[in-house]
Amino acid sequence: xxxxxxxRLGVIEVDESSFIELPSGLLGxxxxxxxxxxxxxxxxxxxxxxxxxxxxxxxxxxxxxxxxPDYEPDxxxxxxxxxxxxxxxxxxxxxxVTIAGDDVTANLLGPVVLNxxxxxxxxxxxxxxxxxxxxxxxxxx
Numbered sequence: 151x152x153x154x155x156x157x158r159l160g161v162i163e164v165d166e167s168s169f170i171e172l173p174s175g176l177l178g179x180x181x182x183x184x185x186x187x188x189x190x191x192x193x194x195x196x197x198x199x200x201x202x203x204x205x206x207x208x209x210x211x212x213x214x215x216x217x218x219p220d221y222e223p224d225x226x227x228x229x230x231x232x233x234x235x236x237x238x239x240x241x242x243x244x245x246x247v248t249i250a251g252d253d254v255t256a257n258l259l260g261p262v263v264l265n266x267x268x269x270x271x272x273x274x275x276x277x278x279x280x281x282x283x284x285x286x287x288x289x290x291x
Contacts, residue, residue: 154186155205159198164188169202170269173232176246177260177273182207185271187264199244199262211244212256217287225263229274233265240267248284255284 154164164186172183182201190196195216201207214221223243225235235241242264245256258281264271 154200154202156200156208157206158208159188159200162188162200164200167269170264170271172262172271172273174272176209176262177275179207196247197244199246210247210249211262212247212287214243214245214256214258214261217256218258218285221258221281223258223261223263223274223276223281224279225274225276229263229272233263233270233272234268235263235265237267240265242266247287253284254287256287257283258285259283 151163152166154162156162168187170185170187172185175181175183182203184202186200186202188198188200190198190210195213197211199209199211225241244262244264245258246260246262248255248257260273260275260283262271262273
């Protein structure tokens with residue numbers, strides 16, 4: 151276990167097995183590459199993608215299947231190869247959340263794909279798949 155200082159969450163204890171590497175960073179934050187995935191709710195729908203290097207950098211994410219049961223992104227072959235994803239069961243998809251006033255949306259066009267086997271992740275850009283960067287979050291029934 152390790153203590154992580156967070157401007158958003160205070161001092162939190164994180165298991166080092168929750169660390170992930172984003173070799174290319176996130177769009178707009180390419181210099182930050184090491185993150186901890188910190189669960190934010192009891193059911194596992196939300197988590198924080200929190201920088202290990204910058205206490206002020208944390209992104210709220212959702213597991214899209216909780217809100218968008220039909221969301222099945224077709225991850226480009228180059229991204230699958232870069233993540234060394236050989237087994238589809240090793241892939242976990244997270245979508246970044248934006249909160250603007252009363253509007254809560256998820257970026258389904260640029261999900262973060264994590265290879266849970268090797269703990270590497272990559273933000274991918276999906277083209278021509280009918281999703282947007284601001285899909286309203288509504289709980290699936």
